[in-house]
Amino acid sequence: xxTRYSYxxxxxxxxxxxxxxxxxxxxxxxxxTEDGGFLLRMDEKCRVYGLGEAIRGINKRGWVYTSWxxxxxxxxxxxxxxxxxxxxxxxxxxxxxxAFFDLPGKITFDxxxxxxxxxxxxxxxxxxxxxxxxxxxxxxxxxxxxxxxxKSYIPPAxxxxxxxxxxxxxxxKDIRDCADRYRDAGIPLSxxxxxxxxxxxxxxxxxxxxxxxxxxxxxxxMKARGIRLIPIIDAxxxxxxxxxxxDEGHEKGYFCKDADGEDYVVGVWPGMSxxxxxxxxxxxxxxxxxxxxxxxxxxxGFWNDMNEPxxxxxxxxxxxxxKEIKDLxxxxxxxxxxxxxxxxLVRLQNSEDDYKRFWHDTPQGKFSHYDVHNLYGYHMTKxxxxxxxxxxxxxxLLFSRASYIGAHRYGGIWTGDNSSWWGHILQSLQQMAxxxxxxxxxxxxxxxxxxxxCTRDLLIRWMSFALFTPLMRNHAAFGTRSQEAFxxxxxxxxxxxxxxxxxxxPYLHSAFxxxxxxxxMYFRPLAFDYEDDEIAATVExxxxxxxxxxxxxxxxxxAVARHVYLPEPMTQIRMHEGEISTEELKEGWHYxxxxxxxxxxxxxxxxxxxxxxxxxxxxxxxx
Ligand code: MIG
Numbered sequence: 001x002x003t004r005y006s007y008x009x010x011x012x013x014x015x016x017x018x019x020x021x022x023x024x025x026x027x028x029x030x031x032x033t034e035d036g037g038f039l040l041r042m043d044e045k046c047r048v049y050g051l052g053e054a055i056r057g058i059n060k061r062g063w064v065y066t067s068w069x070x071x072x073x074x075x076x077x078x079x080x081x082x083x084x085x086x087x088x089x090x091x092x093x094x095x096x097x098x099a100f101f102d103l104p105g106k107i108t109f110d111x112x113x114x115x116x117x118x119x120x121x122x123x124x125x126x127x128x129x130x131x132x133x134x135x136x137x138x139x140x141x142x143x144x145x146x147x148x149x150x151k152s153y154i155p156p157a158x159x160x161x162x163x164x165x166x167x168x169x170x171x172x173k174d175i176r177d178c179a180d181r182y183r184d185a186g187i188p189l190s191x192x193x194x195x196x197x198x199x200x201x202x203x204x205x206x207x208x209x210x211x212x213x214x215x216x217x218x219x220x221x222m223k224a225r226g227i228r229l230i231p232i233i234d235a236x237x238x239x240x241x242x243x244x245x246x247d248e249g250h251e252k253g254y255f256c257k258d259a260d261g262e263d264y265v266v267g268v269w270p271g272m273s274x275x276x277x278x279x280x281x282x283x284x285x286x287x288x289x290x291x292x293x294x295x296x297x298x299x300x301g302f303w304n305d306m307n308e309p310x311x312x313x314x315x316x317x318x319x320x321x322x323k324e325i326k327d328l329x330x331x332x333x334x335x336x337x338x339x340x341x342x343x344x345l346v347r348l349q350n351s352e353d354d355y356k357r358f359w360h361d362t363p364q365g366k367f368s369h370y371d372v373h374n375l376y377g378y379h380m381t382k383x384x385x386x387x388x389x390x391x392x393x394x395x396x397l398l399f400s401r402a403s404y405i406g407a408h409r410y411g412g413i414w415t416g417d418n419s420s421w422w423g424h425i426l427q428s429l430q431q432m433a434x435x436x437x438x439x440x441x442x443x444x445x446x447x448x449x450x451x452x453x454c455t456r457d458l459l460i461r462w463m464s465f466a467l468f469t470p471l472m473r474n475h476a477a478f479g480t481r482s483q484e485a486f487x488x489x490x491x492x493x494x495x496x497x498x499x500x501x502x503x504x505x506p507y508l509h510s511a512f513x514x515x516x517x518x519x520x521m522y523f524r525p526l527a528f529d530y531e532d533d534e535i536a537a538t539v540e541x542x543x544x545x546x547x548x549x550x551x552x553x554x555x556x557x558x559a560v561a562r563h564v565y566l567p568e569p570m571t572q573i574r575m576h577e578g579e580i581s582t583e584e585l586k587e588g589w590h591y592x593x594x595x596x597x598x599x600x601x602x603x604x605x606x607x608x609x610x611x612x613x614x615x616x617x618x619x620x621x622x623x
Contacts, residue, residue: 015406017150036126046093052086064113071310073417085374103128146519161190165475185491202270238270254283264358265315278379288387301397307377313348377402385410412442420449425555444471454483465553511546
């Protein structure tokens with residue numbers, strides 16, 4: 001059951017697709033605090049699930065989170081915000097219910113951080129719709145919530161293949177070499193991602209004329225080898241007279257404006273740029289049509305980046321900063337002045353002052369960006385999805401960095417700039433649980449880690465987990481050590497793991513479709529399947545995948561075994577050097593050896609494995 005309480009919402013966010021009548025009275029079981037917060041006393045056993053992409057445990061109790069879409073490349077445990085704003089959570093205590101706080105602005109979830117027995121959820125200002133969702137089971141609460149927010153995006157079947165990406169591939173040759181090395185190693189590969197360097201001067205919907213002299217022919221050549229090219233599109237548009245996307249958008253008034261009605265100018269990769277007003281339906285539609293420049297070249301998938309929106313600086317902020325620094329230059333230099341100089345520039349990045357200084361022109365009125373910040377990436381995804389379905393005649397592969405609940409109907413998300421750290425394997429597993437509750441089924445993390453240098457053992461362990469994530473993409477930052485499956489000498493070990501992914505696709509794909517069509521979860525914490533099992537409820541490093549599979553990856557450096565909890569008797573499946581063996585195990589705790597390169601998972605009923613696919617240049621394009 002869903003009960004809705006309404007507190008003069010500012011704008012309809014579009015997250016909800018079902019009409020629910022507003023209830024009067026108190027938002028039970030919360031009590032409303034004087035300063036507009038929602039308070040709940042949590043009993044000792046109460047666990048808290050949800051919050052989508054948010055980091056830390058599957059049980060979110062004990063920390064504080066702020067929904068504020070943020071470009072932050074350091075996902076350390078002390079962070080409160082990442083790229084997504086996913087305001088749905090479930091309290092699982094003596095009282096059990098779900099709650100969705102539907103508002104476009106900032107909101108903080110103090111889940112037993114200030115006082116371990118109290119949750120306080122505090123929107124910056126009390127303009128929101130609150131949905132309280134009840135159900136007999138945790139799964140029922142999730143599916144009830146999902147019926148409220150609409151069906152999850154389903155990508156094309158080929159998107160379940162393995163993809164390689166790297167910020168640092170610059171030319172057609174870099175991409176072809178990568179494809180060749182995968183082929184030479186006999187490792188299947190379905191997608192190669194193009195990062196910002198394929199563009200001409202970082203201009204969206206352009207292709208660098210020397211680096212990719214004939215992208216259409218190249219895309220065709222790759223597709224004939226079973227590999228799709230997936231280019232990146234950034235949110236901001238370079239301000240450059242003569243660049244048609246800028247000229248047209250400017251002329252039609254489709255970019256976000258300052259209080260005086262001038263385009264608000266921000267600095268991102270292309271230098272001085274402007275921001276498409278995705279909250280204006282006409283502007284959004286227009287931006288979507290620009291993808292045609294690339295679909296005309298045979299492109300069928302995209303990833304959308306920098307759409308928090310991430311800002312390095314703004315023209316206005318930069319001018320002010322230079323003035324401040326000039327003033328400090330005259331003052332006697334001491335440590336404080338020095339830090340003042342340094343911080344003046346650092347503060348420009350993703351500055352809330354900027355977010356307050358530009359405006360959206362929506363059918364529901366004009367809003368300062370700050371007030372609707374969390375909707376920007378969502379609307380960019382919607383813009384791309386709707387246009388691409390039209391242009392391609394079928395859904396594209398599409399995923400985004402920033403998101404709000406509702407965006408799950410139009411694309412997937414990846415978890416952004418993680419690092420080549422062991423802890424980020426576990427972090428990614430835990431994020432998948434929260435994301436699935438919020439409808440973001442097509443997700444994954446940069447395999448091997450984005451920032452920092454990856455090692456062979458880290459990549460092996462990471463892939464052994466990520467072969468179960470719907471989006472399986474190896475991606476790394478510019479300047480980091482190469483971390484492709486061929487980068488560490490011996491390629492056999494990676495071939496076996498990636499082949500296993502392809503062998504599991506029939507199962508994984510149908511589990512995914514079932515979750516999407518039935519408002520279910522592809523990844524579930526054990527607590528969701530074994531509600532009466534007190535041990536299952538505490539397991540933070542295993543997940544159920546589909547109806548009959550459970551994973552328990554290794555995420556500790558040098559570990560060659562781990563404890564695994566079986567809530568019921570299961571079959572252990574072990575892949576060792578490409579060979580599969582099985583063993584029946586009793587319920588309870590097991591200490592399972594998992595030497596580097598073995599993949600071990602568990603099933604409750606037999607699941608089919610496809611024949612191995614091998615990468616050959618003559619592939620029929622279906623792998
Ligand atoms: O400011 O396009 O998260 O995946 O490689 C960095 C370059 C911009 C951030 C994305 C990352 C991508 C990178 N981008």
